[in-house]
Amino acid sequence: MRGMRYPLAIFDFDGTLADSFPFFLRAQATLAQRHGFAPIEETRIQAMRRLGTREILRQAAIPHWKLPIVATDFIRLMRAGPPVPLFAGIGDALRELRAKGVRLMVLTSNAEDNVRRSMGAELTSLVEAIDGGAHMLGKQRRIAQLLKRSRADASSAIYIGDQLSDAEGARRAGVAFGGVAWGYAHPDALREARPEEFFDSVADLLRIASPR
Secondary structure, three states, X not given: OOOEOOOEEEEOOEOOOEXXXXXXXXXXXXXXXXXXXXXXXXXXXXXXXXXOHHHHHHHHOOOHHHHHHHHHHHHHHHHHOOOOOEOOOHHHHHHHHHHOOOEEEEEOOOOHHHHHHHHHHHHHOOOOEEEOOOOOOOHHHHHHHHHHHHOOOHHHEXXXXXXXXXXXXXXXXXXXXXXXXXXXXXXXXXXXXXXXXXXXXXXXXXXXXXXX
């Protein structure tokens, strides 16, 4: 592991490992009706993808205190359906990273059981920890806990996600942030956040194991 760019890779789940955006678009109309916020109209989807999480919540009129309630309901809806598929190539990328000696973890606002269902037993066995139920706007605390648990230094770790709140959490925890081009947020919005790494394709994730 000496000289490896990032010996510890912590992954977000929704929009990073799992292609859950189509499910989100279907579920958000149900959630909006249940919890009294404004659903995202189809014509506004691309514009909303360029916004940060706090601005999305403001435009949807979701108070921060209600976010955990809505997130819990989202998790229940996902749990009731078939497993959300992983993005094409994610399984192979995780296998190769682990074979090269990269330690793998998952940190998500989703539930651990939803992650395990989507990843399956074989891929789950490659991951040291799955930390579910993280607050979307407070992931830095969970990142710090995973670093302590793994006895890893922040300089050796990267948090890989698809939203501006992921970048914020990584920065506050003192770890590098890697943005992905295939998730919920528009790639241009993530590039503007100046991530230490930007992955245009799933195959680019193998760069994590390259020399510094």
